[in-house]
Amino acid sequence: MNLLGVCLVATLLAPAEGPLRIDSVVPLPAQPHASDPAVIWYDDFDGPEKRYTEARGGLDDRVGFGGAGRSMTCRYEEGERGVGDRKVFFGDSPTGRVVRRGETFTDVYWRVYVKHQPGWAGGGEAKLSRITSIASPNWSQAMIGHVWTSGETLTLDPATGVRGDRVVTTRYNDFANLRWLGNRPPARFPISSPGEAGWWVCVEARVKLNTPGKRDGLMQLWIDGRLESERTGLDWRGRYDRHGLNAVFLESYWNDGSPVGQTRWLDQFVISTRPIGPVVAPRRPVLLVGGPSPGPPRAWEAEVAGDDEVVAWRSKPVTASTRVTVDASSGSFAGPLAGADRLAAGARYAIRVRSLDPAGSGASWSGWHQAFRTASE
Known part of the structure; x- marks a missing residue:
């Protein structure tokens, strides 16, 4: 596909059935994560597994971020x-x-980008991801940073497996020996609600371990x-310093079970030592609705x-199509980009x-969402 003709693909909804959202932006085929030295792991799930x-x-080859893949x-x-x-295991992990x-x-x-199928039921599905410090071949853990659900939102649930300078857990998920640091605060965005299903949502998390002996950890x-959520002053690992962060897991475990048969999709998975942010798209990109x-x-x-929420481009009315290219033929550039073509x-x-x-009258606008970054040239 010609990058200048990349489109924003949209699955349209009747207003009475729910608000429109931008499903995704068609990204550049070569994302910078593939060659960034800060990136530990990148998987868009499109190439060889x-x-x-x-x-x-x-x-699933029928559902992919950007409407393909x-x-x-x-x-x-x-x-x-x-x-x-x-x-994924990395760095100083003693196993895997x-x-x-x-x-x-x-x-x-x-x-990771997350998409719940339209009509999602049952609220939060419990597990999404976690980062951990594996301290032995039998998977004892010095700490765990969980990204779990709280109702229809996500929350942070940090835990430590260290006392003083010693790992006291003896196996994976050794709940008897973990010390929980508080399941809070919940995010505001209801990612697992029926009203926010049917489009891709970017979820990014960070853990910074505490300096050994200090309470300066971060999630x-x-x-x-x-x-949407932040924890400061965390004591992840006491004075222990033999292992750092060395594993990230994507998960699906729903403690109570799903009330109906349904699907959630994950895509564009990145682990990095620097902030990641959203996907990178061409300068004439596409906004798809879902x-x-x-x-x-x-x-x-x-x-x-x-x-700054100052409009840079507005489309003409789009009919009989599920996609529109952000260019001068399908809309107009405004504000500081008035007269531009990209x-x-x-x-x-x-x-x-x-x-x-x-x-031709418009319903209410959705909130600003589906952030993306344009190519550098």
């Missing part, structure tokens, strides 16, 4: 706890198929580019703005969308 230490569940499937049968997991072997990491970011959570439930195509329009290079943007009735 990567070798994880553990991998359960398949890939594949994604990791988390499948929940009615009453079941889910299938779909990937485990280890990447970046021998390095020590104390500050790590990880990002943060961003959703769709916004800082939402809580499928419906017949309707007329719609979209706007693109920078972090978005600024290396800039961060977000999108909002609304449906139009047959008379």
